[in-house]
Amino acid sequence: MNILIVGSGGREHSLAWKIAASPLVKRLVAAPGNPGMAAQCELRNVAVTDVDGLVALAQQIAADLVVIGPETAVAAGLADALAAAGIPCFGPTAQAGQLESSKAFTKAFCDRYGLPTSAYAVCEDAEAAKAALERFAPPYVIKADGLAAGKGVVIASDRAEAEAAIEDAFGGRFGQAGARVVIEEFLEGEIGSLFALCDGKTSMVFGWAQDHKRVFDGEQGPNTGGMGTYSPAPVFTPELVEQVRARLVDPAFAGIAADGAPYRGVLFVELMATRDGPKLVEFNTRFGDPECQVLMLRLKSDLVPYLLACATGRLAQIPGPEWRDDAAICVVLAAKGYPGTPQAGGVIKGADADFGADAVVFHAGTTRDAQGMLRAAGGRVLNVCARAGTLREAKDKAYAAVDAIDFPDGFCRRDIGWRALG
Numbered sequence: 148m149n150i151l152i153v154g155s156g157g158r159e160h161s162l163a164w165k166i167a168a169s170p171l172v173k174r175l176v177a178a179p180g181n182p183g184m185a186a187q188c189e190l191r192n193v194a195v196t197d198v199d200g201l202v203a204l205a206q207q208i209a210a211d212l213v214v215i216g217p218e219t220a221v222a223a224g225l226a227d228a229l230a231a232a233g234i235p236c237f238g239p240t241a242q243a244g245q246l247e248s249s250k251a252f253t254k255a256f257c258d259r260y261g262l263p264t265s266a267y268a269v270c271e272d273a274e275a276a277k278a279a280l281e282r283f284a285p286p287y288v289i290k291a292d293g294l295a296a297g298k299g300v301v302i303a304s305d306r307a308e309a310e311a312a313i314e315d316a317f318g319g320r321f322g323q324a325g326a327r328v329v330i331e332e333f334l335e336g337e338i339g340s341l342f343a344l345c346d347g348k349t350s351m352v353f354g355w356a357q358d359h360k361r362v363f364d365g366e367q368g369p370n371t372g373g374m375g376t377y378s379p380a381p382v383f384t385p386e387l388v389e390q391v392r393a394r395l396v397d398p399a400f401a402g403i404a405a406d407g408a409p410y411r412g413v414l415f416v417e418l419m420a421t422r423d424g425p426k427l428v429e430f431n432t433r434f435g436d437p438e439c440q441v442l443m444l445r446l447k448s449d450l451v452p453y454l455l456a457c458a459t460g461r462l463a464q465i466p467g468p469e470w471r472d473d474a475a476i477c478v479v480l481a482a483k484g485y486p487g488t489p490q491a492g493g494v495i496k497g498a499d500a501d502f503g504a505d506a507v508v509f510h511a512g513t514t515r516d517a518q519g520m521l522r523a524a525g526g527r528v529l530n531v532c533a534r535a536g537t538l539r540e541a542k543d544k545a546y547a548a549v550d551a552i553d554f555p556d557g558f559c560r561r562d563i564g565w566r567a568l569g
């Protein structure tokens with residue numbers, strides 16, 4: 148098979164790593180990819196939102212399957228354009244993608260189909276949003292309605308901070324994504340990320356992990372796209388997985404199909420395990436980043452049949468995935484300044500070393516300069532991942548690799564996995 152992977156982050160590098168190991172693959176191309184992905188893919192410099200360019204590339208390489216990584220490509224309508232061109236695609240249509248691209252859409256969807264989530268208010272201007280704060284207690288959860296690369300959520304401890312976040316959003320900090328703001332009730336509990344595949348009719352749970360969203364150790368500092376993950380996470384008891392499937396996954400796939408947009412791809416359910424059971428925090432219409440990295444390390448089955456089955460409506464014909472019993476962990480190395488303004492251009496040495504069996508570094512925001520030197524070119528720069536019999540061993544292995552990488556302008560959290568390890 149010829150496969151085109153769309154994206155350039157750590158998520159896409161881990162997908163490329165796993166897909167490249169499949170005996171079904173003849174040719175693997177990434178657009179635009181990153182320097183690390185060059186080890187598995189041919190790279191083509193087409194942007195993830197250049198829908199026409201990506202369709203043309205898929206035709207040029209006679210792609211049997213296109214795998215969409217990021218939400219921006221989903222929102223741009225890539226799956227719709229590929230469907231029109233008759234090219235199988237792993238990834239939902241832009242209509243189904245509203246489950247991620249509009250938080251207001253998703254809240255109304257939850258109301259319509261009875262999915263448990265937090266109380267909320269959708270506000271069209273700053274004055275209305277400030278007034279709506281009256282209906283909530285601190286900490287206040289303020290979210291830009293649209294896509295904001297994981298940075299559109301502020302948890303404000305007091306009213307002044309909440310009002311500043313509202314001013315920021317309506318002041319244009321997130322562009323059009325902040326033209327509407329959703330204020331939510333703060334949910335108490337433990338956070339989790341669960342993934343489910345769907346081919347438009349049939350669905351299956353496809354693993355889970357726990358992310359660390361705050362930028363600093365001890366869950367301090369602003370929210371990020373995710374600073375590290377591990378899987379399996381003890382919060383996901385069999386009972387919780389079953390509740391998430393029954394209360395969130397199945398109704399979501401049924402609801403979006405009833406809306407006329409059957410879902411093809413992976414749905415990422417970000418949930419809070421509360422005293423009243425799981426509640427939806429957010430849906431994402433793609434694999435999590437860096438959740439995908441630990442899932443790919445633990446996935447024993449060949450990934451390609453699952454991606455293809457979602458794209459072609461054949462998920463009912465294959466058994467559920469097999470997972471390794473091992474634990475996997477991912478530590479994000481970010482550029483100083485992230486999630487604000489990351490320092491660009493920092494030199495990175497040693498990222499391509501051999502860190503031993505079951506340790507792997509996935510690239511994210513990296514570039515190579517004219518001399519071939521690896522440099523930072525984004526907020527989250529590298530994903531240092533490891534797998535071992537226990538989470539403690541996996542963590543030690545990952546941080547040994549982190550310490551061997553020379554990236555003076557970078558930083559990471561040191562406490563990934565703390566909820567499981569104490």
Ligand code: GLY
Nearest residue numbers: 372373435436437
């Ligand atoms: N790690 C959270 C996300 O991918 O949105």
